[in-house]
Amino acid sequence: MATIGSSDLDVFPLCLGGNVFGWTADEDSSFAVLDAYTAVGGNFIDTADVYSMWAPGNPGGESETIIGRWLAGRANRAAMVIATKVGHNRDLRREAILEGAERSLDRLQTDCIDLYYVHNDDPETPLEESLGAFGELVRGGKVRYIAASNFSAERLSEALAVSAREGLPSFVALQNEYHLLNRGYEGEAREVVASAGLAALPYRGLAGGFLSGKYRSGGAAIDSPRASGAAEALDERGLAVLAALDAVAAEHGTSQSAVALAWLLAQPTVVAPIASARSVEQLQEWIGAAELTLSVSELDALSRAG
Numbered sequence: 001m002a003t004i005g006s007s008d009l010d011v012f013p014l015c016l017g018g019n020v021f022g023w024t025a026d027e028d029s030s031f032a033v034l035d036a037y038t039a040v041g042g043n044f045i046d047t048a049d050v051y052s053m054w055a056p057g058n059p060g061g062e063s064e065t066i067i068g069r070w071l072a073g074r075a076n077r078a079a080m081v082i083a084t085k086v087g088h089n090r091d092l093r094r095e096a097i098l099e100g101a102e103r104s105l106d107r108l109q110t111d112c113i114d115l116y117y118v119h120n121d122d123p124e125t126p127l128e129e130s131l132g133a134f135g136e137l138v139r140g141g142k143v144r145y146i147a148a149s150n151f152s153a154e155r156l157s158e159a160l161a162v163s164a165r166e167g168l169p170s171f172v173a174l175q176n177e178y179h180l181l182n183r184g185y186e187g188e189a190r191e192v193v194a195s196a197g198l199a200a201l202p203y204r205g206l207a208g209g210f211l212s213g214k215y216r217s218g219g220a221a222i223d224s225p226r227a228s229g230a231a232e233a234l235d236e237r238g239l240a241v242l243a244a245l246d247a248v249a250a251e252h253g254t255s256q257s258a259v260a261l262a263w264l265l266a267q268p269t270v271v272a273p274i275a276s277a278r279s280v281e282q283l284q285e286w287i288g289a290a291e292l293t294l295s296v297s298e299l300d301a302l303s304r305a306g
Contacts (some may be wrong), residue, residue: 002271005172005199006301009114011044011081013290014267015201016283018045022062023052025278030066031073036280038076040287046201046274047176048085048119049104055201059105068109082108085149093278097133101142116143117175117202127159128293131168138169147173147201153188160196177272178202178267180211180241180306181258186267193269195279205261205273212285213242213249213256237306244305248298254288261289263302 001010016037021030034045051063057213071077086092086100104113116137122130137143148171149158156174163170173194178185178200185202193200206212245256252259253287257275264273277283294302 003146003199004047004115004201004271006197007115007172009081009145009172010066011272012042012273014042014261014287015044015046015083015272015274016042017203017274018047018063018067018156020052020063020101020276020278021047021052022058023055023068027066027069029279031070032280033277033283034067034070034075036283037277037287038079041136042287043079044081044083046203046273048088048117049107050085050119051089051101052151061103064104064107068107077110081114083117083147084108084113085117085119087122088109088119090120090122091122092125092130092133093117094129094133094136097130098136101129101137105142112141113137113143113171115145115147117147118171121148121152121155123155127162128166128168131163131166133157136170140231145169145172147175149175149203151176153190153192156189156192160192162168173199173201173271175201175202175203178264178270179205179207180245180263180302181207181238182304190269198269199271200267200269201268201272201274202264203274205275206257206286207260207262209243209255210238211245213245217241221305239301240305244302248294248302251298252292252294254292255285257286258289258292259302261286262294265289265298266294266299 002013003010024139047067050060052058053060068150084104086097146169160170176185245259248259249256261273264270275286
């Protein structure tokens with residue numbers, strides 16, 4: 001278990017992403033994945049108020065609803081750390097945050113959100129207003145801690161300064177995209193996270209499935225909505241990363257997915273990478289990363305390839 005920044009949230013080192021629940025995973029499949037995840041000690045679930053709005057006919061909120069039904073059915077809310085988000089549409093006005101929180105609480109069938117994210121930055125709304133709204137939620141016992149997603153280093157620093165100056169709740173974590181093929185986090189953002197004592201909880205840890213190794217030139221077609229995007233990574237750099245993953249995975253007798261997430265876990269400030277699974281079989285491909293330790297030479301080889 002690991003602690004998220006300055007909070008008292010102790011979490012499993014791999015966070016289960018709920019973005020596929022209600023999209024590529026129906027309720028029964030989602031419940032099976034959630035059960036399998038908790039069976040190995042997992043306790044950290046990430047979702048958002050808009051998941052899974054990209055499925056035809058979905059207005060958003062389906063993932064939260066499925067997770068809420070699962071929590072109620074398993075009667076295990078106290079054992080879980082639930083993270084969700086508000087502001088995907090970049091509307092972080094006070095009213096939008098407070099109303100969004102109420103809707104999420106209702107769908108999740110809980111009276112408190114453990115970790116509540118700003119999904120996307122809203123440069124049009126003063127940070128004082130947005131953080132003030134989060135402060136109301138924290139004081140009211142509806143949110144325990146807050147975090148940022150998709151924030152630049154500059155805006156993250158600004159938000160932390162506003163919180164300190166105004167006596168408002170401060171972000172304890174940053175959730176930005178970060179994996180072997182996207183290393184942008186390793187610049188100023190990581191410096192801010194490290195200096196402020198925050199935790200990094202990177203999303204798309206498997207690059208949309210590409211780092212699982214199942215997308216190959218000339219390989220069999222994969223039945224997945226992400227297939228076309230993953231195939232775009234089959235360039236010289238992507239192939240070099242796959243080759244490095246293949247070598248390390250073979251050495252440890254494990255999957256490329258587990259190696260990719262173990263690499264992330266070994267990076268400074270990273271506490272729990274986020275990965276999703278639409279089936280128990282997909283979960284089993286990467287859950288072993290929690291107990292996989294890579295050597296310095298293996299980490300270096302993967303870093304160089306990426």
